[in-house]
Amino acid sequence: MTVASMIPESIESLTVLEEDSTAVNRQETYNITASPALDRIASLENSLWAQEKLFEDWRVGPTRSTTSARREESETAINRMQDISEAIKSMWEALFRRATSEIFEDDMQGSSITRPPAASMAGDESDTSSIRLLGMSVEAVEREIAALFRRAASEEFEDGMESDFITRLLAVVRIYEATGMLSIQDLILGGKATDEASAEALRWLGDMEHEPTYQYRRWLLEKALISCSSLIVRDGANVGLAFMNDPHSVPVLKRAIEETQSNVFPKVLSQTLLQLENTAGCHSS
Amino acid sequence: MPQFLRVLQQQRWMDLQHDWLGEDEIPADPVGDLRTTDNKMSVWMLAEESLNLPRIVSALGANRDKLDKLDLALLDSDELSAIGIQTRQSEGDSADEMLNRSFHYDLVEISADKLVNLAKAIIRANRFERVQREDVKRYIACAVKNGWVQEDALRLKSDEIKKVRQFLDTDNAQGGTHD
Numbered sequence: 001m002t003v004a005s006m007i008p009e010s011i012e013s014l015t016v017l018e019e020d021s022t023a024v025n026r027q028e029t030y031n032i033t034a035s036p037a038l039d040r041i042a043s044l045e046n047s048l049w050a051q052e053k054l055f056e057d058w059r060v061g062p063t064r065s066t067t068s069a070r071r072e073e074s075e076t077a078i079n080r081m082q083d084i085s086e087a088i089k090s091m092w093e094a095l096f097r098r099a100t101s102e103i104f105e106d107d108m109q110g111s112s113i114t115r116p117p118a119a120s121m122a123g124d125e126s127d128t129s130s131i132r133l134l135g136m137s138v139e140a141v142e143r144e145i146a147a148l149f150r151r152a153a154s155e156e157f158e159d160g161m162e163s164d165f166i167t168r169l170l171a172v173v174r175i176y177e178a179t180g181m182l183s184i185q186d187l188i189l190g191g192k193a194t195d196e197a198s199a200e201a202l203r204w205l206g207d208m209e210h211e212p213t214y215q216y217r218r219w220l221l222e223k224a225l226i227s228c229s230s231l232i233v234r235d236g237a238n239v240g241l242a243f244m245n246d247p248h249s250v251p252v253l254k255r256a257i258e259e260t261q262s263n264v265f266p267k268v269l270s271q272t273l274l275q276l277e278n279t280a281g282c283h284s285s
Numbered sequence: 286m287p288q289f290l291r292v293l294q295q296q297r298w299m300d301l302q303h304d305w306l307g308e309d310e311i312p313a314d315p316v317g318d319l320r321t322t323d324n325k326m327s328v329w330m331l332a333e334e335s336l337n338l339p340r341i342v343s344a345l346g347a348n349r350d351k352l353d354k355l356d357l358a359l360l361d362s363d364e365l366s367a368i369g370i371q372t373r374q375s376e377g378d379s380a381d382e383m384l385n386r387s388f389h390y391d392l393v394e395i396s397a398d399k400l401v402n403l404a405k406a407i408i409r410a411n412r413f414e415r416v417q418r419e420d421v422k423r424y425i426a427c428a429v430k431n432g433w434v435q436e437d438a439l440r441l442k443s444d445e446i447k448k449v450r451q452f453l454d455t456d457n458a459q460g461g462t463h464d
Contacts, residue, residue: 158294159294159349159353159354159355159356160346160349160350160351160352160353160355161349161350161351162350162351162442199296230300231296231299231300232296232297232299232300235295235296235299236296239354242354242417242418243418245419262299262300263411264295264298264299264411264413265299267413267415268295268415271415271417272417275417275419
């Protein structure tokens with residue numbers, strides 16, 4: 001099987017994705033509900049993971065060739081995978097813009113928008129009725145979260161001890177949900193936050209009990225586990241996945257174990273893998 | 286030969302290979318994980334065959350705000366002696382009074398040079414252990430059930446204590462397998 005033959009299904013999905021994404025971007029129609037859109041993103045992400053794995057197998061496998069045709073095929077495949085990743089990100093962004101614009105539409109009908117004081121954001125996590133009053137632009141949410149991460153750079157984190165950074169960060173995620181998650185994703189996966197702050201955020205995002213952001217949080221943890229270069233960040237994702245205790249993450253953990261060069265890291269990954277496999281065993285028995 | 290256990294944060298000890306390090310050098314982050322007070326460092330002595338390990342884990346886990354994983358490093362006493370670090374028994378500050386009296390030690394008279402050597406010794410020994418959060422909770426529940434730790438001595442936040450209680454209730458309902 002060649003890489004080229006693996007591509008079409010994803011590219012077809014990508015086309016659909018781009019159409020949806022453009023429609024949402026233009027704010028012409030919001031007739032796709034969040035749930036099917038999220039399902040589509042999840043499905044695309046699954047095919048992307050599978051494709052990356054197949055590509056890796058092809059790359060290191062016995063059929064590897066150094067001919068220019070094969071190199072070109074390889075580069076094309078990589079570019080296409082990157083395109084799909086970008087499209088997934090655009091889809092998330094479009095969804096969040098839509099969610100935010102709905103808040104603003106409510107506001108135009110009479111609700112007042114006031115920027116919340118930081119203390120009330122941190123303390124008033126469960127009051128969903130306050131979302132309208134807390135309505136901020138996407139840019140303002142991004143600034144708020146970026147500022148939290150900046151301050152966290154000088155905070156010292158200790159296992160088992162509460163931190164101001166996490167208390168506030170989780171409150172922001174509860175209030176702004178996916179919009180907040182997008183900013184966190186950008187800071188962590190983009191390497192724009194310190195390793196310690198990213199790791200701490202990932203750990204406790206895994207511990208959070210918040211259904212609306214569950215899939216996104218799990219996706220971010222898995223993505224960080226595989227793609228971040230810092231072992232500190234990757235271990236944060238590993239601990240977050242252990243906290244989440246979702247057996248769906250087993251394949252990602254296995255992949256991380258296979259790909260890790262470190263002496264120490266595979267051991268802690270294996271502990272998480274074992275825990276998740278045991279959980280899967282409990283659920284199936 | 287006595288073994289000593291030090292709590293640390295294993296993630297700071299994972300990334301040890303850097304191009305910019307000289308021969309026999311280690312990065313600074315692991316050293317920063319070895320906190321001293323009055324040039325002393327708190328450690329716990331393991332009993333024969335590590336029989337007191339669950340008790341140490343529960344005592345340390347109960348001393349925090351939240352249930353969390355617990356990372357440890359083990360060192361033999363001769364590895365400490367080799368780098369000129371002495372141990373002295375002292376009263377511990379955990380939720381388990383017996384442990385505090387019998388198994389707590391300080392590494393004493395630690396200079397900055399010795400601290401670096403201690404970090405190197407820990408890396409050389411490479412005996413890192415992680416206790417997953419679920420196991421920490423299980424050990425704390427076990428400690429409460431067995432009276433090693435009194436429930437009112439737990440320093441955990443109330444919602445975390447609730448999780449320990451829930452675990453105990455489930456365990457009791459299933460016939461109590463964690464004695």
